Amino acid sequence: MDTVALLLAGGTGTRLYPASRSDRPKQFLTLDGERSLLRRTADRVGFADHVYVATREAYADRVRDIVPEAGVLVEPAAKDTGPALAYATHRIREQVGSCTVLCLPSDHRVDGDFEPTARTALAAARDGFLATVGVEPTRPATGYGYIEPGAAHDGYREVAAFHEKPDADTARRYVERGWLWNAGMFAWAPDAFLAAARDGPLAPLVDALDAGDPERGFAAVESVSVDYSVMEATDQAAVVPADFDWDDLGSWDALARVRDTDADGNAVLGDALAIDTADSVLASDDKHVTAIGVENLVVAAYDDRVLVVPRGESQRVRDAVRELRETDLF
Known part of the structure; x- marks a missing residue:
């Protein structure tokens, strides 16, 4: 079964204003080296059989310049990660067929060997789970969501619960309990993800994608994160502890x-x-x-x-x- 790396590059990174602007989003910046964050992310997934980048029309040409080896999927509208991932996953299933998809933000920093964690997440996806990557906290951060791990599997655990961004006291309790930061990295099989998406607020979009009318589908849904629209609702979520250092460079x-x-x-x-x-x-x-x-x-x-x-x-x-x-x- 082929592995597809899907990089999300449609956001603007508002908290890094004024370096990040509407015409110069965060993923194109070189904040921690000579290569842009997008190029670094693409280099990180060299083990994948296929690479795709989901972005908006205004950024498509820039994406093609930075990641010429990737297929570029242009979202009909910018409506957060839920619609973006439903659209991109559907398109990948059309173009690649049966596969597992590794979904990564294009503006994160990773130090260490990323591939073992990614392969474990893809294995969880082959087992039928919608997998997410959890990072061991280095501090009680209030800017991240947290994942409460549940039953153990081989290299990963089921998700007992997702928890929204906490206040400082609550964040300290989460860290003491051994809960993980939600890094916003996912892996799934397209059929499993789209079936779960059809059970929530993305259902009109999935129906429209099946009918070949993505514009109608995007018009029918609100902006919503994939965490809220799919991951927090499914009973098939799993978490893979990250074996690398991570930062989302969000501010x-x-x-x-x-x-x-x-x-x-x-x-x-x-x-x-x-x-x-x-x-x-x-x-x-x-x-x-x-x-x-x-x-x-x-x-x-x-x-x-x-x-x-x-x-x-x-x-x-x-x-x-x-x-x-x-x-x-x-």
């Missing part, structure tokens, strides 16, 4: 976790000078940034935009983007 404070820092704990991307500055993130494109006498701050300067935010409140960048979108300034 500016993550940069300090993936780049070397100076003696004062500052992470620098681009040209910057830090004087009496500690535990800060200084990032820019072709501009120079100088920070004096500050700590725990993010200063990001890209294009004609400058972002300044306390490092501990990096998640709030999405609030600014929401307002900027209302005035077409994102």
Whole structure:
């Protein structure tokens, strides 16, 4: 049975504004090296028989340039990961036939040997499960969902429950109980996933895809995550513990976790000078940034935009983007 790697590259990465913009989404950035995050993800799945990238029309040509070996699936509309994965999985079944699909965000950082964990997830998919990858927490993070593991199988466990992003006290309890971060990586057989999707809010889309009318299907469903629309509802979910280090690079404070820092704990991307500055993130494109006498701050300067935010409140960048979108300034 062939293995298909499906990379999701249709999002914008709003919390990394202003480096990430509507015309320059996060997956095309090179935040932790010379290769873009999308190219790094594609390189990670060299063991797959086929590689596909699901994206939106505005990004399709850029995706083809970065991952020329991949088939590009253009989503009829941007409606979150539920519709995107239903559409892409259906198209892959049409084009490849019987297979297992490994679904990966294209903007995550992975250190270590990814393939063994991926192959275990694909084995769980061949056993009939909808598999997800769970990461052992390194801190009680409030920005991730958590997975409560259940009954054990060979190399993976059934999912007892999914838990939404918690507050700080609840996150500490989850970590103490040995629960895992939900990394948003999945594996399934197309028939199993589409059958589960038909039992929830994606049913009109799956019906329309079967009828060859994806535009009608996308118009009939709301934006919804695959976690809510499929994974949290199915009784066939399994979790594979990750055997690698992981970060989703979802916000500016993550940069300090993936780049070397100076003696004062500052992470620098681009040209910057830090004087009496500690535990800060200084990032820019072709501009120079100088920070004096500050700590725990993010200063990001890209294009004609400058972002300044306390490092501990990096998640709030999405609030600014929401307002900027209302005035077409994102």
